[in-house]
Amino acid sequence: MTKQEIVQQIFQKKSYLCVGLDTDIQKVPKHLLEYADPVFEFNKRIIDATKEYCVAYKPNIAFYEAMGSKGWESLRKTLEYIPKECFTIADAKRGDIGNTSGLYARTFFDKESSGLDFDSVTVAPYMGHDSILPFLEYPGKWVILLALTSNPGAMDFQEIQLPDGDMIFEKVLNTSKNWGSSESLMYVVGATRAERLQQIRKIVPDHFLLIPGVGAQGGSLADVSKYGMNKDCGLLVNSSRGIIYARSDEHFEEAAAEEAKKIQTEMQGFL
Numbered sequence: 198m199t200k201q202e203i204v205q206q207i208f209q210k211k212s213y214l215c216v217g218l219d220t221d222i223q224k225v226p227k228h229l230l231e232y233a234d235p236v237f238e239f240n241k242r243i244i245d246a247t248k249e250y251c252v253a254y255k256p257n258i259a260f261y262e263a264m265g266s267k268g269w270e271s272l273r274k275t276l277e278y279i280p281k282e283c284f285t286i287a288d289a290k291r292g293d294i295g296n297t298s299g300l301y302a303r304t305f306f307d308k309e310s311s312g313l314d315f316d317s318v319t320v321a322p323y324m325g326h327d328s329i330l331p332f333l334e335y336p337g338k339w340v341i342l343l344a345l346t347s348n349p350g351a352m353d354f355q356e357i358q359l360p361d362g363d364m365i366f367e368k369v370l371n372t373s374k375n376w377g378s379s380e381s382l383m384y385v386v387g388a389t390r391a392e393r394l395q396q397i398r399k400i401v402p403d404h405f406l407l408i409p410g411v412g413a414q415g416g417s418l419a420d421v422s423k424y425g426m427n428k429d430c431g432l433l434v435n436s437s438r439g440i441i442y443a444r445s446d447e448h449f450e451e452a453a454a455e456e457a458k459k460i461q462t463e464m465q466g467f468l
């Protein structure tokens with residue numbers, strides 16, 4: 198999917214919401230457990246309930262991998278079910294030596310090989326350019342590189358100041374921004390780190406940012422939008438648990454729709 202198509206969808210739907218499909222079999226409402234594939238049944242209902250309010254879906258691969266081959270099949274069916282206009286993110290946080298990264302890229306981007314055809318994959322920057330470039334060889338696909346993450350452990354490395362004055366997350370942005378372009382590379386910045394967004398926008402004014410951490414992790418949509426938005430919007434803000442587990446009984450779809458709509462309405466005001 199092209200940047201222009203993403204931007205068009207954002208302004209059409211007046212939303213930059215990404216719904217995180219972090220589907221935990223232990224949290225799937227009981228009445229769905231009688232189906233052959235409860236994870237897919239849950240996702241299908243969540244997608245139907247939220248597709249009007251969001252522009253992207255992000256299944257976190259851990260939830261599917263943990264279920265073995267059954268989980269991969271639920272993931273494949275879920276990806277097929279997501280409406281074509283929605284941007285899809287494989288949140289896999291991959292990255293390895295070049296030839297291995299090539300296989301990870303094939304896993305998420307090459308339908309003939311794996312059955313999966315995501316628009317993008319999250320990648321860790323630690324191993325450097327040759328771990329990222331194999332993902333960028335797929336035309337029309339995106340790498341979403343971790344820059345400043347939402348978790349407390351982000352402080353362990355990402356904000357260490359280097360002798361040239363850059364913090365490590367700034368070095369990641371400065372070094373990687375020319376590996377691809379703003380048409381193929383996005384960055385992850387946690388919503389809990391909104392105070393850094395102005396600084397980040399000085400380095401990557403045009404790139405899209407994937408911002409997880411509103412909802413369950415307590416990040417502020419208002420702050421993220423105020424400091425992170427650019428002329429194209431430039432933001433995809435993710436909420437997973439806050440939407441998909443808004444209720445855990447047979448009314449979970451209505452509750453998910455309500456939560457997604459609430460966020461979309463707020464977003465409309467910021468666009």
Ligand SMILES: O=C(O)c1cc(=O)[nH]c(=O)n1[C@@H]1O[C@H](COP(=O)(O)O)[C@@H](O)[C@H]1O
Pocket residue numbers: 217219257288319345346347348385386387409410411412413414435436437438439
């Ligand atoms: O790459 C991510 O999506 C990610 C990066 C980050 O810094 N923090 C973060 O929470 N995430 C992911 O975003 C989702 C957040 O889920 P909720 O906290 O339930 O909304 C999870 O799938 C996380 O793995």
